[in-house]
Amino acid sequence: MTAGASQDVEARRARALAEQYLALARQQQRIVRRHEAGSAGERRIGALLQPMSAYGWTLLADRRWPGTRAANVDLLHVGPGGVLVLDVKNWREVHVEGGRLWRGQEDAHDDVDKVARIAELAEQSVAEIGLAPLEVVPILVFAGESFDPLTLGRVTAMGEKQLVPWINRRGERLTAEKLPAVLAVLERDFPPHEDAGPVVLSPVVVPPVLPLPEPAEVPEQQALFSAVELEDSLLEGALAAPIEDWMAFLHPGQAKLVRQVRNGPARVRGPAGTGKTVIGLHRAAYLATTRPGKLLYVSFVRTLPTVLSATFARLAPQHVDRVEFCGVHAWARRFLDARGVRHRVDFTAADTCFWRSWASVGRYSALAEVPVPVTYWQEEIASVIKGRGLTDFSEYADLTRVGRSTPLNRAQREAVWRLHTAYDVLLRSRGLHDAADLLVLALAEVRRRPLEDPYAAVLVDEVQDLSRVGVQLLHALGGDGPDGLLLIGDGQQAVYPGGFTLSEAGITVRGRSTVLETNYRNASRIIETAVAVVASDAFADLDDSLEEGARRMEVARDGGVTVRIDAPDARSLDAALVAAVGDLAAAGTSLGDCALLTATTTDASRYAGVLHRAGVPLVPLEEYAGQTCGRVKVGTIKRAKGLEFKHVFLPGLREGGSAVKAGESETAWRERLEVERRELYVGMTRARDGLWLGFLL
Numbered sequence: 015m016t017a018g019a020s021q022d023v024e025a026r027r028a029r030a031l032a033e034q035y036l037a038l039a040r041q042q043q044r045i046v047r048r049h050e051a052g053s054a055g056e057r058r059i060g061a062l063l064q065p066m067s068a069y070g071w072t073l074l075a076d077r078r079w080p081g082t083r084a085a086n087v088d089l090l091h092v093g094p095g096g097v098l099v100l101d102v103k104n105w106r107e108v109h110v111e112g113g114r115l116w117r118g119q120e121d122a123h124d125d126v127d128k129v130a131r132i133a134e135l136a137e138q139s140v141a142e143i144g145l146a147p148l149e150v151v152p153i154l155v156f157a158g159e160s161f162d163p164l165t166l167g168r169v170t171a172m173g174e175k176q177l178v179p180w181i182n183r184r185g186e187r188l189t190a191e192k193l194p195a196v197l198a199v200l201e202r203d204f205p206p207h208e209d210a211g212p213v214v215l216s217p218v219v220v221p222p223v224l225p226l227p228e229p230a231e232v233p234e235q236q237a238l239f240s241a242v243e244l245e246d247s248l249l250e251g252a253l254a255a256p257i258e259d260w261m262a263f264l265h266p267g268q269a270k271l272v273r274q275v276r277n278g279p280a281r282v283r284g285p286a287g288t289g290k291t292v293i294g295l296h297r298a299a300y301l302a303t304t305r306p307g308k309l310l311y312v313s314f315v316r317t318l319p320t321v322l323s324a325t326f327a328r329l330a331p332q333h334v335d336r337v338e339f340c341g342v343h344a345w346a347r348r349f350l351d352a353r354g355v356r357h358r359v360d361f362t363a364a365d366t367c368f369w370r371s372w373a374s375v376g377r378y379s380a381l382a383e384v385p386v387p388v389t390y391w392q393e394e395i396a397s398v399i400k401g402r403g404l405t406d407f408s409e410y411a412d413l414t415r416v417g418r419s420t421p422l423n424r425a426q427r428e429a430v431w432r433l434h435t436a437y438d439v440l441l442r443s444r445g446l447h448d449a450a451d452l453l454v455l456a457l458a459e460v461r462r463r464p465l466e467d468p469y470a471a472v473l474v475d476e477v478q479d480l481s482r483v484g485v486q487l488l489h490a491l492g493g494d495g496p497d498g499l500l501l502i503g504d505g506q507q508a509v510y511p512g513g514f515t516l517s518e519a520g521i522t523v524r525g526r527s528t529v530l531e532t533n534y535r536n537a538s539r540i541i542e543t544a545v546a547v548v549a550s551d552a553f554a555d556l557d558d559s560l561e562e563g564a565r566r567m568e569v570a571r572d573g574g575v576t577v578r579i580d581a582p583d584a585r586s587l588d589a590a591l592v593a594a595v596g597d598l599a600a601a602g603t604s605l606g607d608c609a610l611l612t613a614t615t616t617d618a619s620r621y622a623g624v625l626h627r628a629g630v631p632l633v634p635l636e637e638y639a640g641q642t643c644g645r646v647k648v649g650t651i652k653r654a655k656g657l658e659f660k661h662v663f664l665p666g667l668r669e670g671g672s673a674v675k676a677g678e679s680e681t682a683w684r685e686r687l688e689v690e691r692r693e694l695y696v697g698m699t700r701a702r703d704g705l706w707l708g709f710l711l
């Protein structure tokens with residue numbers, strides 16, 4: 015090689031190196047511009063949110079993400095609408111495809127995950143003071159953009175134009191008294207981002223030069239929404255009924271329960287009023303936030319899902335479409351219809367079939383010598399045989415009949431089985447089913463072919479009233495996976511005869527069962543009166559052991575009023591009732607906060623008549639869907655399960671419970687009275703502040 019040639023090689027190498035340095039410099043410049051644009055975007059959104067301080071909001075800007083030195087939280091906006099964790103982006107060409115966020119051709123979902131992770135940290139911080147996880151909302155906001163909110167898992171992405179109206183529409187979820195505590199925790203856990211200190215230049219290592227997308231120019235601040243739009247959204251938020259305290263703030267122990275991951279079916283138990291349903295609703299909202307797919311919230315009580323669905327809509331309006339609230343029988347019916355499985359439930363016709371079978375097979379059998387009313391056998395078939403899904407006599411022959419104290423010998427059990435068979439044959443011959451059959455059919459169908467689109471989770475309220483088959487059906491839907499099935503209930507409130515254990519239903523909740531002990535609903539005098547009714551009745555709660563009737567319980571609220579009337583006859587009791595309702599109304603209590611509850615539908619109609627004739631506005635409990643109205647709710651205690659009212663009237667009670675029925679043994683009578691007492695306990699514990707007990711002497 016000549017001297018000139020070697021100079022050429024050197025020159026080419028130097029030129030190549032210079033070009034690489036230039037490219038690197040250009041890339042660094044773009045990064046600088048991007049950061050500048052980023053902070054300009056943050057400033058712009060900050061400026062947009064700042065005026066909200068007049069409405070109780072506080073903006074914490076540029077906060078450190080705990081646990082890392084580098085990453086930061088753009089904005090934490092804390093106010094009546096909750097805790098908003100905002101990540102500001104200066105991107106154009108944003109779209110969602112396949113549930114992921116894209117920036118042009120680039121998958122940008124990491125940024126969604128990042129803001130969700132920060133929200134989780136914030137959620138953990140505020141859980142310490144009981145703030146419900148749902149009140150922490152991760153948001154990706156796009157500076158200078160206008161597009162409607164998009165849901166990406168628990169993250170909401172939206173244009174700058176939509177941000178303030180969207181926030182205002184959340185209404186008041188956190189009260190002014192609670193906000194300082196929330197802010198204090200967040201300021202502690204998300205400290206201001208410190209100055210990074212002097213820049214230290216490290217020796218240059220030339221990395222491969224990768225193409226970077228050009229940062230979008232942040233347009234000059236324009237009025238993206240008008241003052242009118244802003245006012246409208248403020249008004250909309252102000253008109254939204256303020257949510258109740260418990261919807262945003264839980265006890266820290268409850269908040270922990272709501273967020274806990276359980277590696278299989280779980281259970282929440284506890285006496286009346288201890289917040290079991292509150293946990294259920296928050297849990298449903300939390301699961302809807304943190305996992306994809308639909309959820310099912312079921313109850314045995316027909317009216318409860320409607321009321322709970324209305325409550326949920328206020329608690330978590332963004333998730334109403336994700337959670338299906340349904341009675342278990344209604345669910346089974348819909349499912350069988352969808353699968354084309356023929357079924358026809360007719361209670362009256364089924365009743366006729368039973369009585370016919372009794373007349374032909376039962377009346378002169380070994381059952382005649384058992385001192386119980388005939389309806390006992392109807393319950394035995396519904397709860398013990400069909401409810402437990404027994405298909406062969408051998409399963410019934412030695413069965414432990416949980417919750418049934420009248421013993422049956424072999425011959426009597428054989429006679430029960432014959433009665434059951436005759437009844438079933440008669441039903442089938444008429445193309446009929448009873449309520450228990452509906453669940454048996456649904457369970458068989460779901461086992462034959464599981465759901466194509468399974469539920470992410472199933473939550474069951476008032477589980478103590480479900481039959482074994484009902485629980486097995488819901489177990490089949492929720493599965494044994496993490497957080498798939500949550501059973502909520504209280505055996506002390508079981509109002510149907512018979513029972514079963516979770517282990518015989520094939521469900522294990524060991525290590526995943528929580529007992530709640532603080533009663534938040536009933537004022538102390540009311541809960542004391544109610545507990546006295548069941549204190550000496552031990553009860554089973556879906557397992558083999560019996561629990562004492564008087565349980566450990568803290569009571570959150572002192573006071574309350576309990577009134578007992580002992581009337582010599584029905585007419586004077588009616589008069590006392592009407593006078594008591596009148597007194598309440600005169601004292602300014604809204605009648606919409608009152609309920610009159612009875613043991614039977616016949617009594618409910620009777621007392622509805624009494625109130626109606628006295629000019630008291632009322633609404634049957636079956637028609638109540640959780641909305642506020644100024645009318646007294648009237649219905650059976652069974653219908654009122656899971657609900658609560660400020661004042662409850664329980665007329666038509668008898669000291670010591672109902673009388674022995676003709677042909678009823680003392681054992682059968684005592685068993686029936688125990689169920690009656692549990693029902694009375696349920697009725698009494700529906701009352702928050704006032705309980706009126708009307709006894710007939």
Ligand SMILES: Nc1ncnc2c1ncn2[C@@H]1O[C@H](COP(=O)(O)OP(=O)(O)OP(=O)(O)O)[C@@H](O)[C@H]1O
Pocket residue numbers: 259260263264265268284285286287288289290291292293504507533534535655656657658699
């Ligand atoms: N942390 C809390 N702070 C204040 N009130 C609460 C809290 N948790 C629950 N409550 C209130 O307690 C009452 C009872 O709650 P919930 O209906 O969930 O109880 P439950 O255990 O399901 O009752 P039951 O078994 O009698 O139906 C509700 O009014 C609810 O708002």
